[in-house]
Amino acid sequence: MIVIKIGGAAGVDLDAVCGDVAALVKNGQPVILVHGGSAETNALSTQLGHPPRFVTSTAGFTSRYTDRQTLEIFAMVTAGKINTLLVERLQKYGVNAFGLSGVDGRTIVAQRKEAIRIVENGRKLMLREDYTGKIECVNGELLALLVNAGLTPVIAPLAISTDGDALNVDADRAAAMVAGAVKASQLILLTNVPGLLRNFPDESSLIPFISVNDIDGALGFAEGRMKKKVLGASEALAQGVGKVIFADGRLEHPVAAALEGKGTTIA
């Protein structure tokens, strides 16, 4: 099984990704896709008069503050629009794609962060009524059921809490946990950079290979969102995923290139 995370960042060529996925699936290689939707959620939130609010945790991670209205907008954008249109696009390429979010069948269960500690203007604050979660487990059996029926799952980054609340979860970590649950041979994270860069944003400073023992060192090079990707890679490898590849989604054959060793491989 290959798990592919498609970033929503500008530049990732969805048609090229779908073409590569179709080639894999036709060759009998099962694929599971995971996508995000942050940028489009920001746009729709702003259009609907409820602009996004980003907060920085005391540990230094930035995330979306997801009140109930934001959660509903996030569900509309990710599970409604991006997921449906990606499934439609894959169907046009002959892939029998099947969209779901982690809420469906409790595929992704997360622990709700009911209160998050943030830093704002140098002050520490507690934010409540947040609908985000940290993924605890992924139902790999349910995903295998779909794959064994000839379907290609396409997963939107929502999860369900043990109390039955829908939650916004980080798509990179969702992809990592999905890859772990299905014991994927490879997890490919497509972004709009060539991989992990030693001197961000200098694309010539690509790090082609990182040993699993050097992940802590690699975290030092990771900027912004790349930190979460490196942490996700670490989690995925710990759960038995063969290797993780950070690859460039802007190439003509982004998935094929990743499988040929372009990008940053962590193994």
Place this chain on the structure above:
Amino acid sequence: MIVIKIGGAAGVDLDAVCGDVAALVKNGQPVILVHGGSAETNALSTQLGHPPRFVTSTAGFTSRYTDRQTLEIFAMVTAGKINTLLVERLQKYGVNAFGLSGVDGRTIVAQRKEAIRIVENGRKLMLREDYTGKIECVNGELLALLVNAGLTPVIAPLAISTDGDALNVDADRAAAMVAGAVKASQLILLTNVPGLLRNFPDESSLIPFISVNDIDGALGFAEGRMKKKVLGASEALAQGVGKVIFADGRLEHPVAAALEGKGTTIA
């Protein structure tokens, strides 16, 4: 199998429906839910500056004109918001609900109406670039796969064309075709009226029973959207569904009441 269509009209008590569904599922009675989303699509379309446009076909049926932008809004509202929140609500009631639309896994295949003949201000017109469809088939095996895995499918009214285009389809007819595909014993259509009324809107003129042979006569009493429901009922019965019940979604136990014979039964 019982298929339940939940109308989006004001008054239908979703918590009461979910409670009744939970009781059925806990008793080993599998259920499939189908929902609409017309009213919320109108509201979001208007908010986004792309107000809804309704057209009347030359045959006298009213439907939403669905250009590409409207299709995307329809997907956001139905597959994204209504579906996710209904699945979440059912999960809170202990039902392992699983949301999908007809696009997923080609569960519902429809023929796209590329051009529709309409009547506007007394003139006949052809409208093109419409993303609506007439359902041709429903993949009952895929739904059975989900049900046999202990899941309760919740279906949003989107379909896919043979060319791979996502399409807006009528939710009542979707429910009827789903019921036919899974050979449901009963199809329950919950609305905000007690059933089919002889003298609409006089609720005391409820018709409790219609024989399948008298459906043409019943069409004469059907007002507006009820016409599509009666046609759907006719299609469902022709496909082997045991009986169709038009029932009141505003009651304390709307599904239980329908199963006890309240509403209009067609058999």
